[in-house]
Amino acid sequence: MSSNAKTPTETVRYAVVGGGEISQTAFMPGISATSNSKLVALVTGDPKKAEALGERYGIKSYTYDDYDQLLASGEVDAVYVATPNFRHREHTVPALEAGIHVLLEKPMAISVEECEAMIKAAEKSGAKLMVAYRLHHEPGTVEMITRLQQGELGRLHSFTSHFSQDLNEQNHRATNGYWAGVVPDQGTYQINAVRHLFGAEPVAVRAAGRKHPEREYNFDDTVSITLEFEGGQLATFLVSCSAAGIDRFTLVAEKGTIDCDPSFVFGPDVSIKSVWTDTDGNTQTLDPGAVEQFGGQTEYFSNCILTGKDPEADGEEGRRDLRILEAIERALETGERVTLEPLEYRSRITTDQIYRLTPVEPPEPISVQSISG
Secondary structure, eight states: OOTTOOOOSSOEEEEEEOOSHHIIIIIHHHGGGOSSEEEEEEEOSOHHHHHHHHHHHTOEEEOGGGHHHHHTSSSOSEEEEOSOGGGHHHHHHHHHHTTOEEEEOSSOOSSHHHHHHHHHHHHHHOOOEEEOOGGGGOHHHHHHHHHHHTTTTOSEEEEEEEEEEEOOTTSGGGSSOGGGSHIIIIIHHHHHHHHHHHTSOEEEEEEEEEOOTTOOOSSOSEEEEEEEETTSOEEEEEEESEEEEEEEEEEEETTEEEEESSOSOOOTTOOOOEEEEETTSOEEEEOOOOOOHHHHHHHHHHHHHHHTOOOSSOHHHHHHHHHHHHHHHHHHHHOSOEEOOOOOOOOOOOGGGOOOOOOOOOOOOOSTTOTTO
16 A cells, blocks of 8 residues: 555545536535535536535635645545546546545446556555445445345346436536436446346346437437346346436346335435335335435445445446446447456445435535536
């Protein structure tokens, strides 16, 4: 481990990199629910956000041109990177090289190559890198994963899911092609979920997409994806950013089914609720109640920093989803089935990484359309 790696003794001081909607309505308010984390700075290219959010939270603001100055200042221990996907490497690697820990929004990057550059930077400096899979700390999700991996429903058969929203055509996610679009933005949730629910890695991908005739997205805004697994399981899911919102999945197994609705979203009133039905028709409802998802993942990451523990959702976790996103892109371009190199599944999610923090009400966002964050 490099001597540059910074490990605080009591509270982890965070800077937010990117002042977009996810930062403003989720991470920045959510950190107040933690016991070991503190918001101290914001990096943004928008002077309006810098002034308003600096005043709201009593924090310093930096421009992107001043980012290296912030990293060298000694004022922060970690950064939360929530810039557009194509800027993740740009803001993650310098932080890791400076010994600053990084909590990075998903998807991790826009290529496996970029993921590997981040992983190498973390290994070299000793700073910790965690991808922000907040549902890995949400009680309903973790209980489903652990019970299935213990064999409660026997052999798993199939997963189907639908996740859609109606995205403003001026949002940066609507104007920057595939890697800012609906598959990496929303499909990552379904990819990550089914990998862990099945306890397996896919071996092949098929995909088909279409563009809405009255929208100006520069990518397929509705995409159907099928993942094939070596054990014969199939996962089929649809994502769209040009339709009414829906967020659910059904898992079918040898001894029963799970219906989960909602499945992937967050909010102060959101409980990831699932209904388990056995082959005799008996049902059990798991309704853990709403938790502060962003605060929970931040508390977990800060605990990893403070204790020296490696985070579960590490760079390799992000890389595994990225290789699937790359395969989906190739399948959409070619119309062909794309095979993936077989990988052994890593069983790492455990119930001790559940956090049940009280949800925080999100404030009204400020100027959320800026691509610069």
